[in-house]
Amino acid sequence: MADETNETKGHTCANAPCTCPVEKKNEFCGVSCQSTGQTTQIDCDCGHPDCKGDF
Numbered sequence: 852m853a854d855e856t857n858e859t860k861g862h863t864c865a866n867a868p869c870t871c872p873v874e875k876k877n878e879f880c881g882v883s884c885q886s887t888g889q890t891t892q893i894d895c896d897c898g899h900p901d902c903k904g905d906f
């Protein structure tokens with residue numbers, strides 16, 4: 852239920868642990884996060900260097 856709207860860059864990835872910025876037209880930063888959309892993950896496997904959810 853988080854409405855994460857940033858000032859200029861849209862929002863962050865809908866995958867909970869993922870911190871990647873996502874364009875408004877997209878819900879996830881990539882297919883990795885999109886495939887986890889149905890479940891809550893502890894860490895993120897998107898592989899983006901800026902992501903802080905990857906442990």
Ligand SMILES: [Zn+2]
Nearest residue numbers: 869895897902
């Ligand atoms: Zn991520």
Ligand SMILES: [Zn+2]
Nearest residue numbers: 864869880884
């Ligand atoms: Zn993501």
